Amino acid sequence: MTTVERPLWDPFDPAFRADPYPFYDRLRTEAPAYPIPGGSVALTRYSDVFATLRSNQVSRDVEANATLDESNPVAVRRRERRRGGAKTILNLDPPDHTRLRRLVSKAFTPRAIEQLRPRIEEMVDARLERAAEAGSIELIDELAFPVPFDVISELLGMPTGRADELRDWSQALTQGLEPTVTMEELDAADAAIMQLVPYLIEIIEGRRQSPGDDLLSALLAVEDEGDTLSPEELISFVVLLYVAGHETTVNLIGNGMLALLRHPDQLEAWRHDPSLDASAVDELLRFDGPVQHTVRVAMSPMTFDGGGTTVSIEPGQTLLTVLGAANHDPAMFDDPHRLWLARPNAGKHTAFSAGIHYCLGASLAKLEATVAITRLIRRFDTIELAGDPTFRDRLTIRGVDHLPLSVT
Numbered sequence: 026m027t028t029v030e031r032p033l034w035d036p037f038d039p040a041f042r043a044d045p046y047p048f049y050d051r052l053r054t055e056a057p058a059y060p061i062p063g064g065s066v067a068l069t070r071y072s073d074v075f076a077t078l079r080s081n082q083v084s085r086d087v088e089a090n091a092t093l094d095e096s097n098p099v100a101v102r103r104r105e106r107r108r109g110g111a112k113t114i115l116n117l118d119p120p121d122h123t124r125l126r127r128l129v130s131k132a133f134t135p136r137a138i139e140q141l142r143p144r145i146e147e148m149v150d151a152r153l154e155r156a157a158e159a160g161s162i163e164l165i166d167e168l169a170f171p172v173p174f175d176v177i178s179e180l181l182g183m184p185t186g187r188a189d190e191l192r193d194w195s196q197a198l199t200q201g202l203e204p205t206v207t208m209e210e211l212d213a214a215d216a217a218i219m220q221l222v223p224y225l226i227e228i229i230e231g232r233r234q235s236p237g238d239d240l241l242s243a244l245l246a247v248e249d250e251g252d253t254l255s256p257e258e259l260i261s262f263v264v265l266l267y268v269a270g271h272e273t274t275v276n277l278i279g280n281g282m283l284a285l286l287r288h289p290d291q292l293e294a295w296r297h298d299p300s301l302d303a304s305a306v307d308e309l310l311r312f313d314g315p316v317q318h319t320v321r322v323a324m325s326p327m328t329f330d331g332g333g334t335t336v337s338i339e340p341g342q343t344l345l346t347v348l349g350a351a352n353h354d355p356a357m358f359d360d361p362h363r364l365w366l367a368r369p370n371a372g373k374h375t376a377f378s379a380g381i382h383y384c385l386g387a388s389l390a391k392l393e394a395t396v397a398i399t400r401l402i403r404r405f406d407t408i409e410l411a412g413d414p415t416f417r418d419r420l421t422i423r424g425v426d427h428l429p430l431s432v433t
């Protein structure tokens with residue numbers, strides 16, 4: 026009987042989705058530039074991932090520049106969908122990217138974000154108060170999701186009344202990013218956007234009439250050397266902020282807390298040592314980050330070491346930069362599978378990408394997670410798992426679904 030060798034990168038393998046790190050290790054050692062079905066090449070070494078994200082030979086605009094696999098109906102459909110809407114800064118190359126990023130970046134500087142600290146502390150404490158009364162907390166539904174959601178809503182000046190619907194829409198949208206996405210899931214993502222956009226237009230129009238002291242009003246008024254955001258750019262940016270603003274941070278808090286519970290010595294160390302507050306979240310981002318991979322398109326011929334062979338990349342071919350694999354590369358991080366909150370170079374992780382698309386919300390995400398986790402672990406002496414944590418069955422955005430805790 027012939028045995029079919031399993032591909033090293035197989036998003037359809039449930040074991041890979043459940044725990045991709047052993048698979049990344051094999052890829053990095055055996056085939057660090059690995060051609061995956063569909064024409065992409067997965068890069069798993071830190072040096073290759075970092076250099077590619079910072080390279081000016083690559084594009085983030087997959088729709089405009091990637092060679093399409095016409096035989097793959099999902100790929101064809103994805104391209105049609107992308108053509109339907111305005112691009113966000115995430116999908117643009119310079120000079121358009123530079124222009125949009127300049128218009129929006131002022132609101133996200135570390136200094137502007139730091140001003141949100143007291144409000145975030147207040148939100149977290151109110152939720153921990155309820156946990157103290159109950160003696161338990163379902164960390165995802167009762168802290169990790171609502172805090173980033175309320176923060177981004179407040180920052181933008183959005184009502185929070187439709188939180189559940191927004192959460193569903195946002196989950197449907199991010200499911201569209203998964204390599205295993207089906208036509209039905211793409212239908213659901215389209216349906217979500219059809220509901221989300223009119224909802225946002227209504228709010229934006231209201232704010233245009235009566236501006237307030239919020240980010241949305243600031244974005245409506247933004248002007249840089251005579252340049253402004255077009256209405257389409259504004260809507261796409263708000264959608265991106267909503268989705269990026271909470272689909273990811275929820276997983277940083279969830280994955281981070283689970284990692285701490287599985288490494289009680291590190292939890293204890295952090296609980297008693299506030300000097301770790303500035304950097305511990307970087308180690309959590311490195312250890313099990315919410316965004317596992319992103320993509321670039323080669324704009325000129327490139328070559329990579331494929332582990333003894335040279336892998337040549339044609340213009341138009343996509344490169345999957347596997348952030349989670351880079352973050353566990355022993356060439357960069359000593360003993361990479363060990364959670365070590367005091368790791369001196371933890372801040373070198375690629376969980377927020379690198380180069381021009383480096384996450385705009387990085388300071389906000391780190392502040393939210395630091396406040397949430399430090400206040401949780403310092404308020405309660407005992408925090409224990411009160412049931413099995415379940416991971417969402419996803420590969421691109423990795424996160425815990427349920428994390429029931431008992432707290433005393």
Ligand code: HEM
Pocket residue numbers: 085114115116126177265266269270271273274277314315316319320376377378379381382383384385386387389390
């Ligand atoms: C732990 C939480 C977060 C993680 C892990 C994360 C991760 C990322 C990554 C990997 C990218 C770049 C993707 C690429 O290079 O292709 C990115 C871009 C971006 N993120 Fe985040 N993000 C997080 C939270 C946030 C938050 C809270 C916001 C906003 C409120 C945000 C807004 C953005 C925006 C606007 C971009 C596009 C930047 C650009 O293209 O110039 N993110 N994020």
